Amino acid sequence: MKITRGNALRGLRGYGAVAALLITLTGCLAGPAQYYEGTGVHDATAAEAAGAWESTQGTAMTLRPDGTATVTRLDGWDFDFDEGWRLSGRGAWSLSDTPDGQRLRLELTARTGVDRRADATRPPPDGGEPPTTYAWRFHVDRDDRRRLVLFFHFGDPDAGNTYVMTRRPSATAAP
Template sequence: MAGGSRLCAWGAAVGGLMVVLAALTACAGPYQYYEGTGVHDATTTEVAGGWENVEGTRVVLRKDRTALFEKLDGQDFDFEDGWRLSGTGTWQLTDGGGGQVVRLALTARTRVESRSPATATGTSPPEPPPTYAWSFYVDRDQHDELKLFFFYGDPDIGNTYVMTREPGS
């Protein structure tokens, strides 16, 4: 019977460890440990130009590293606040171990819009920031065309906000 007790105790210990490990990794969503796209060959000339998404967002990255933003949503959990910012700012293409990133900085906000009408909860939405910064990962599609994206919302879901080249840009 002693051998059975030890086996039972060992099984309980392993089972407990599995529960702890599962709990620790349950909050590790798809992008929490995202290391990048591995793209290292994009040039600033290739990144410069007009970008858009299906929600009506438009970003123009000028060759002089200035930028124009129209209806750009917040990234990560800021997306949940529902504001969309327009204005001017700057951009830069950086390269790290995991791949390239386009960093955008809104320095002069000209307009704030809401993605959806205010809710009837009686609470007002958070005030949008006067300035803001985004980090877009640089990737290539199946046709080797650039696309830019960031993650938004709950990190466990892994939603991506994708910008593609404007036609003719």
């Protein structure tokens, strides 16, 4: 076959199509958290989100109806989790709605304490201190009983790890 400009261009288009296919397939190999959009929940209210929440190893947060919050030993989200610090303090929270579902933003504005997890996989950048202010974005979901659940993804996005906060049982709740 004689190589002409037309044949060369068709060959390049063929390589371009193969490259585009490989890029698309590589993107599909990403973990579930990397491209997570939301839960599709749109019916949560601020009054429903207000209250005491907890997770593992003494993590807790209280979301007050006036939009203020307290946080106890809350880990960083996304890759910040790997640094192992756990923040305590005061701040503010708000509930927002996106086409993909609701999110709760929690902002720490006054740090009152720092703890460190023993299983941290990397030190803070430049050996520095954990942040004095910080913001988390929780996805809002519902469990099988339609109760609110708050969560964020942490660590390597390919792993799909979720950090779940559940409503703290009230002292008057039946067992």
